[in-house]
Amino acid sequence: MSDLEVQGISVELAGRRIINQITLTASTDIVGLVGPNGSGKSTLLRTIYRMLRPTKGHILAEGRDVWGMRSREAARVIAAVVQDSPSDLELTVTECVATGRVPHGRLLGAGTSDDQAAVERAMNAAGVTHFADRGISTLSGGERQRVQLARALAQEPSILVLDEPTNHLDIQHQLSLLALVRSLRITTLITLHDLNLAAAYCDRVVVLFEGSAVATGTPQDVLTPDLLQQVFGVKAATMTNPLTGRLHLVYTDGNQQ
Numbered sequence: 512m513s514d515l516e517v518q519g520i521s522v523e524l525a526g527r528r529i530i531n532q533i534t535l536t537a538s539t540d541i542v543g544l545v546g547p548n549g550s551g552k553s554t555l556l557r558t559i560y561r562m563l564r565p566t567k568g569h570i571l572a573e574g575r576d577v578w579g580m581r582s583r584e585a586a587r588v589i590a591a592v593v594q595d596s597p598s599d600l601e602l603t604v605t606e607c608v609a610t611g612r613v614p615h616g617r618l619l620g621a622g623t624s625d626d627q628a629a630v631e632r633a634m635n636a637a638g639v640t641h642f643a644d645r646g647i648s649t650l651s652g653g654e655r656q657r658v659q660l661a662r663a664l665a666q667e668p669s670i671l672v673l674d675e676p677t678n679h680l681d682i683q684h685q686l687s688l689l690a691l692v693r694s695l696r697i698t699t700l701i702t703l704h705d706l707n708l709a710a711a712y713c714d715r716v717v718v719l720f721e722g723s724a725v726a727t728g729t730p731q732d733v734l735t736p737d738l739l740q741q742v743f744g745v746k747a748a749t750m751t752n753p754l755t756g757r758l759h760l761v762y763t764d765g766n767q768q
């Protein structure tokens with residue numbers, strides 16, 4: 512049994528098929544979802560963290576259908592890092608991270624010592640302790656992104672889902688966030704636009720194109736010049752990153768020599 516099994520998921524929105532029969536599994540590895548704008552990456556993630564009910568198919572977390580669980584129960588198993596919601600803006604960093612403990616049954620502000628320890632561990636891991644008392648509304652985009660990760664870690668999930676977590680981050684923080692995610696050794700599904708970050712940090716990638724998974728495998732096997740031409744319409748070449756020994760991609764729009 513895999514930690515996460517996505518079985519034949521389809522999603523229709525406003526009468527349009529957005530996700531078409533996607534199947535994937537993940538177990539203590541990092542699976543990257545890549546694909547052009549509008550290919551369905553966020554929609555697929557939303558079905559997994561129970562924001563959006565699929566039209567067809569099942570999502571099993573630790574062998575149980577997430578859509579058959581109560582939402583709090585599902586939130587103890589799957590944590591999501593998405594763009595922050597307006598209601599977070601009223602909270603301090605510590606309060607925001609503490610909301611990650613709500614699925615564990617405590618009311619906000621009435622945490623046990625276990626809850627406090629989990630919040631502290633999560634804040635340390637995500638590097639947000641030094642602005643613990645600041646209001647979320649006073650933080651930069653990158654700082655908020657790390658608070659979102661800390662909140663997800665405070666949930667102590669077995670599956671972590673991240674939608675474009677490197678969005679607002681400078682290069683140092685992009686790399687440190689992904690290195691941190693790798694060090695957690697939990698099942699992770701992550702959308703990334705930067706294919707070199709996917710190549711550097713993901714064990715496997717799933718390439719989405721017009722709502723279908725058109726390729727799945729190691730970055731080395733999947734992110735080939737042919738596939739990048741077909742899916743992204745760019746001319747690409749592959750090489751080895753001299754610092755890491757991992758796959759590195761370079762591209763042009765196809766018109767340049």
Ligand SMILES: Nc1ncnc2c1ncn2[C@@H]1O[C@H](COP(=O)(O)OP(=O)(O)OP(=O)(O)O)[C@@H](O)[C@H]1O
Nearest residue numbers: 524525529546547548549550551552553554555719
């Ligand atoms: N609520 C909705 N109603 C109608 N169409 C929607 C809805 N949400 C998403 N879509 C459409 O579904 C398609 C997939 O969107 P999605 O956000 O999943 O793509 P994505 O791969 O995450 O894109 P991006 O890389 O631009 O973030 C898009 O064409 C989008 O317009």
